Every structure is written in C-alpha cells, then in structure tokens.
Amino acid sequence: MKKNPTITAQTKQNLIDAFWELYCTKRIEKITIKEISARAGYNRSTFYEYFSDVYDVLDQMENNLIAKLQELPLQQLSSPNETFPFEAIFNLYSQHSKYLVVLLGEHGDPAFQHKMKASMKPMMKQALLSHGANDGFELDYTMEYALSAMIGILSYWFGQEEAPSIEKLMELLSEISSEGVMKKLLRYE
Known part of the structure; x- marks a missing residue:
C-alpha cells in the first residue's frame, strides 16, 4: 500500500x-x-x-535552510553598486529568523555558521568574478570576513530586544564599510 x-x-x-x-x-x-x-x-x-536519530533531524533542517540560500539570485549577491549583499541576506534571514536565531545563537549548532558560509562563498565568488574581481587569497579572505561579519551582526541584531531599525543598521554597516572598522570605532571614543 x-x-x-x-x-x-x-x-x-x-x-x-x-x-x-x-x-x-x-x-x-x-x-x-x-x-x-x-x-x-x-x-x-x-x-x-x-x-535515523535526533542529529539527523537537525541536519535535515539545516540542509533545508542552506538550500534556501542557494535560491538567492546571483545578482543580489554581488552588485557593483553595493559593498555587500546585505539586503539579500537580510531578507533570507528575516524569512527564517525563527530557526536562524537559534541555530546561530549561543546554544545553537556551532557548525551551522560554517555551513552557511560554505554554501554562499561559491555563489558570491562566481558573481564577484563576473564583475571583474581578481581570484586569489584576498578574495577568499575578504568574503570570509564579510560573511562572518554579516552573519554575526544579523544574529546579534535579531537577538536584541531594542534593536535599531533595519535602515539604521544598514546605514551603520555602510559607514563601517566605507570608513573602515577602526576609524568607526575611534570616532566613538
């Protein structure tokens, strides 16, 4: 049957x-x-x-979320007019925040952030190379830095009770991107 x-x-x-x-x-x-x-x-x-076990449930859930990342259009991942595809990642994060806040949080799966970055890097690299980026260690390390920062800031933002608006957050990220982290930090002293 x-x-x-x-x-x-x-x-x-x-x-x-x-x-x-x-x-x-x-x-x-x-x-x-x-x-x-x-x-x-x-x-x-x-x-x-x-x-097969409880870890299989978690793995299947994570793989389902990772598959959603693969659905992001490449043009959203890298536009020559943007410093980083914040909006595309934010939209994905918002749609699945119920899961991502926990999985990327303090008691979540430590390997999940790595899985997210590993799934996004090839797509981003392809898009960046098509816009004229040079392949090499600089590109790889810059993507790692940017993805780690983005995932970290979104996790922190979603976990705050009194978080700033998305517009304020994007403004801050744009300033950090254009000024550099240290200049931005020293401005607050």
Whole structure:
C-alpha cells in the first residue's frame, strides 16, 4: 500500500516541529527520540521512518535552510553598486529568523555558521568574478570576513530586544564599510 505523500510530508513536518520545540529549550544531546515522538503524537517507529536519530533531524533542517540560500539570485549577491549583499541576506534571514536565531545563537549548532558560509562563498565568488574581481587569497579572505561579519551582526541584531531599525543598521554597516572598522570605532571614543 502506497502512502499518501501529503500525509507523509505532514507527519515529517510534525516530527520536525516537535524536535524544534525541544531544541529551542534544551541542548541536542539532551533530546530523546521518545520525547520528539511523544510531543508529535507518534510512536518511535514512525520517527525512524523519516530520521535515523535526533542529529539527523537537525541536519535535515539545516540542509533545508542552506538550500534556501542557494535560491538567492546571483545578482543580489554581488552588485557593483553595493559593498555587500546585505539586503539579500537580510531578507533570507528575516524569512527564517525563527530557526536562524537559534541555530546561530549561543546554544545553537556551532557548525551551522560554517555551513552557511560554505554554501554562499561559491555563489558570491562566481558573481564577484563576473564583475571583474581578481581570484586569489584576498578574495577568499575578504568574503570570509564579510560573511562572518554579516552573519554575526544579523544574529546579534535579531537577538536584541531594542534593536535599531533595519535602515539604521544598514546605514551603520555602510559607514563601517566605507570608513573602515577602526576609524568607526575611534570616532566613538
């Protein structure tokens, strides 16, 4: 007997949602398959139809978010008129902030930031090279610096209760980009 794909997808999503509720409140090594299954209203054998263990649930969630990064249009990733594709990354981050705030946060998956950067670098590199950038260590290190800063600032921004508006944040990032970090920091002394 063939399973209904709609029901199958919903069952998998229910298990993911149950995992996520637990992951938001406790470390992954403390989450059990029994807890996830019970919270979702299924038995353990149903869990094993979709996932091998709790780490597999996390990995599938992360891979789904990474796939969303791959959907970003290349022209948004690198425009000669912009210093960095902040708006494209911000839009992606906003759409999935429920997950990204936790995954990139203090109790999230330390490897996820690396996965995000690794998925974006080839796309950005391709776009930058098409705009005339020189391939080499400078390009690689500059992209690493920019992506680390962007992911870090967005994580910090989404985690603040009284965060500045997105316009103010983009203005600050533009100033930092044009003035340099040290000049901007010294201006506040």
